[in-house]
Amino acid sequence: MTDSPWGWQSVPAPHQAEFAKSDVWQRETIADLAQARAARTPDAVAFVDGVGTLTFAQLWQDAGALAAGLAARGLVAGDVVAFQLPNWREAAVLNLACAIAGLVVNPIVPIYRDAEIRQMMGDCRARAIFVPAAFRNVDYVGMAQRAAEVLPDLRHVFTVRGQGDDDYAALLAAGQGVAVPRADVDPFGVKMVLYTSGTTGKPKGVLHSHATLNRVIGRSAAHWGVGDGDAMLMPSPVTHVSGYANGLEMPLVAGTLTVLMEAWNAADALALINRHQVAGTVAATPFLVELAGAAQAAGDRLPSLRFFACGGAAVAPDLIIQARAAFAHCAPFRVFGSSEVPLVTYGWPTNPELAASTDGQIVDYAVRIVDGDDRDLPDGQEGEILAHGPAMMLGYTDAAATAEAIDSQGYFRTGDLGVRDVHGAITITGRKKDLIIRGGENISATEIEIVLLSHPAVSDAAVVAMPHERLGEGVCAYVIVGADVTVGDLVAHVAASGMAKQKIPERFEFVAEFPRTASGKVRKDVLRASIKAAVEAEKASA
Incomplete structure (x- = not known):
């Protein structure tokens, strides 16, 4: 058993020893697979976005150049590289470049803001982050730079579709024609750390390997009947x-x-x-x-x-x-x-x-x-x-x-x-977990409650899911207040915390007390049923 540079347990983890010993896991990395496809079908298109296309050959060439550019900036195998990018083809090149160089990727959903990205990159000790130079009027560069000021491990803030020496295009150009030896990557070791919300309010870093992800992708493709050219x-x-x-x-x-x-x-x-x-x-x-x-x-x-x-x-x-x-x-x-x-x-x-x-x-x-x-x-x-x-x-x-x-x-x-x-x-x-799933994204109720409780007028708060016609679930906050406060005040307070706007409650219910169990726990099942009934009644009377 080996450990990552950050002390994360690598494989075989106890619960996965059986797969490491068998032929269940593929022993090729994404870099191995990409190189083979670039040789076998170089002109086949792998990615299309709103700007252009990438063939397998172009993908392999650009990823190699980017790996060289990152190496020139001092990044070495085992370092964590975060990226908070939209669905741009550059994300595919970066992901493959990290696999070539043996870097661990940390994808961060673009909806997250200062509080979340600091916590995530601080936990995984990211060395670098790639962010869009401009996207949807959000200052991603500013957020990343503010994170770098308080995270000693974060040494590089790279932009994508921008300008300057720290832009993706400059790194790509610097690495063209530079031979970089392929890192000796363990396909069973940590390849990605992805953060998911939990009931504690603190996102958890989920660790995956090439083997675990290749397994689910391969099985999905077979089950759904997709393959070459689809x-x-x-x-x-x-x-x-x-x-x-x-x-x-x-x-x-x-x-x-x-x-x-x-x-x-x-x-x-x-x-x-x-x-x-x-x-x-x-x-x-x-x-x-x-x-x-x-x-x-x-x-x-x-x-x-x-x-x-x-x-x-x-x-x-x-x-x-x-x-x-x-x-x-x-x-x-x-x-x-x-x-x-x-x-x-x-x-x-x-x-x-x-x-x-x-x-x-x-x-x-x-x-x-x-x-x-x-x-x-x-x-x-x-x-x-x-x-x-x-x-x-x-x-x-x-x-x-x-x-x-x-x-x-x-x-x-x-x-x-x-x-x-x-x-x-x-x-x-x-x-069983206290999560709100809004349009497919997990939102921690506890995380929002902690922020609400930091408002001086809020003496207690309970956040639950409520029906949402389009997104499946929305965020409803039940609050007990000890002073005059408006919905607008509470919305502004949550927004000022640096949380993503998707976590700002869409509805507040001011109550005198919460239903509780004999041991004092809030009966969130009762609150969920109550708000569901209220929403349905409002819809019926509209």
Whole structure:
């Protein structure tokens, strides 16, 4: 067993020793796969974005040059390189360059702001970060520079699509023609650290290897029937586990073409699907609803589209049925997974009934459904979902969090509640973890509560999910106040904390007390039911 330069446990981790000893894990890195594709199909297009295209040969050449440019700036194998980029093709080059050089990547979703990026990069001790020089009127450069002022390990702030010596283009130019020896990379070692919100309010750093990610990508491609030359539309952020795996790395594993969307727009998606004859996509549920609506409005049944995998929020069975009717050949289906256990279920492309009524077929994982005492429950009974398989994470950056999340048999405690049926399908019924899933993004209720409680007028706060017509779930804050305060005051207070705007509660409920258990814990199930009833009543009377 080896350790990373930062002390993270490398593989074989105890819960993954069986995979390291067998032929389950692929022993090639993404760099190995990319080099082979560049030699075999150099002119095949790997990535398309709003600016241009990249063939496999161009991708390999640019990634090698960027690796050389980073080496010239003092970055060495094992260093962590963060990137907070939109869905631009430069992200694909950077990701591959890091694999060539043996650098660990830290993707950061663009919605995060100062508080989150400081915490994430501080935890993984990132040496460098790539940010857009300009994007959506957000000062990403300023945020990164402010982080560098307080994080001693962060030595470089590089821009993309900007100017100057610290821009991506300058690094690329400096590395052209420079031979850089390939790093000796352990395909079973830490390749990526990706932060996901938890119930503690502190994001957890999820560690993955080339082997774990290649496993889920390869299995996904086989299950969905995509391969060489098939186009995949990627509207999900490439800094999120779904967009990263299916957008940045699927072309290298399966030979697909990724069509990158910088921002979601259903009409634009319609045009891109037709232009590139897109076969499938993996995206949040609201995107499926809007794409189906746009297709029906345009009288376009998108004949090339074969599948749409969605998840990350509650999905009504009728939604899947209606979406299927909108397309000529597309099978929409629900999937279930997380950053820690990517795609425990892969959906039902060929079974419309199960695609609509369940959250997918268990593939490549052993799953336990357990009660509060970790006793296995029979099919049909609700319990917490535990999963173990070759695509699960190596662990967290925090060893104590890893020990808490993975049981003695190597199963990850998902915190999700569900039932398994005789078909080997999982249906999610709720969450044990206190997370709000807004448009596919995890939001920690505790994190927002901590900020609200720092307001002098707030004596107590409880944040829960509320129904949201488009995004599945929105953020509702129940507050007990001891002085006069307005909704506007509280919104401004949360915004001033540096949190992403998606975490600002969309609704505040001022109450005198919270419902509590006998031990004093807030009954958030009661609060969720209350706000759900209020929203439904308001909708009915509108």
